[in-house]
Structure formats: C-alpha cells, structure tokens
Amino acid sequence: MLIHPLVIHFPVALWLTSLLFDLMAWRREDAAHRRAAYWLVGLGLLGAAVSIVFGWVDLIAYERGGVEPAFVRRHWLHSLPAYAASVLYLGSFLWRWRTQNRLSGALVTLSVLAAILIAVAGFLGGQLRSAM
Numbered sequence: 001m002l003i004h005p006l007v008i009h010f011p012v013a014l015w016l017t018s019l020l021f022d023l024m025a026w027r028r029e030d031a032a033h034r035r036a037a038y039w040l041v042g043l044g045l046l047g048a049a050v051s052i053v054f055g056w057v058d059l060i061a062y063e064r065g066g067v068e069p070a071f072v073r074r075h076w077l078h079s080l081p082a083y084a085a086s087v088l089y090l091g092s093f094l095w096r097w098r099t100q101n102r103l104s105g106a107l108v109t110l111s112v113l114a115a116i117l118i119a120v121a122g123f124l125g126g127q128l129r130s131a132m
Contacts, residue, residue: 003054005129011047012122014040015089019115026108037111038101041093048086055079071128078128082121088114 018040025033059075092110 002058004051004058005125007047007054008051008122008125011044011051012118014044014047015085015118016115018044019111022103022108022111025103034096034101034103038093038096041089041096045086045089045093048089052083052086074124074128078121078124081117081124085114085117085121088117 018037021033021037021040024030025037059072062071088110092107092114095107095110
C-alpha cells in the first residue's frame with residue numbers, strides 16, 4: 001500500500017495556505033496572520049518529514065518490485081523541487097523564529113518561491129502517480 005500519496009496533501013496544503021496568510025499579513029500588517037503563517041509553515045515541515053519518509057518507503061517497494069529506470073528518473077524529477085521547497089520552508093521557519101516573526105519583503109518573496117516549487121513538485125508527483 002502506498003502511503004506517500006495519502007499524507008503529502010497535508011504539508012502541501014499547509015504551506016500553500018501559509019502563503020495566503022503571509023500575503024494577508026503583508027497587506028494588513030496583522031500579527032494574527034503572521035502567527036498563522038508561522039504555525040502553518042512549522043506544521044507543514046512536520047508533515048513533510050513524514051511524507052519524505054513514506055516517499056522513500058514507497059520508492060524502495062517499487063524498486064524491489066522491479067520498476068523501470070525511467071520511473072526512478074521521473075521520481076527524482078519530482079523529488080528535487082520537493083526537497084528544495086522543504087529546505088526553503090525550513091529557512092523560512094528559522095527566519096521567522098529568529099526575527100520574532102517579523103514580516104519582510106524578502107520573507108514574502110521566499111514564501112512565494114517555496115510555494116511555486118512545492119506546486120511544481122505536486123504537479124510532477126501527480127504525473128508520476130498517473131504513470132504507475
């Protein structure tokens with residue numbers, strides 16, 4: 001049974017929603033929106049850790065089943081932007097933590113870039129899933 005496709009929706013949804021709260025906080029200077037974005041990013045990191053573990057478990061199961069090398073290459077095409085987004089979100093979380101969650105243009109830009117990467121990774125993961 002594949003677990004990764006079941007759990008990956010949580011960090012993706014949490015992270016994309018954090019961008020919404022960042023944009024609302026940027027527009028309105030609202031501390032509640034900044035706090036919401038902070039916690040959404042943090043919870044998304046926890047969900048991403050679980051999703052990454054299950055992604056590897058699922059891939060290993062496929063490799064043991066004799067999956068084609070093209071599938072593994074497509075997996076990496078999906079994984080690299082996902083890992084990059086996870087690193088950016090970790091950086092975003094640490095930045096927020098170290099600056100008492102003060103919002104800046106650079107942090108919003110980081111949020112937008114990370115959201116784009118996770119959306120691309122999600123799209124590629126969906127394509128990978130349809131190729132199974």
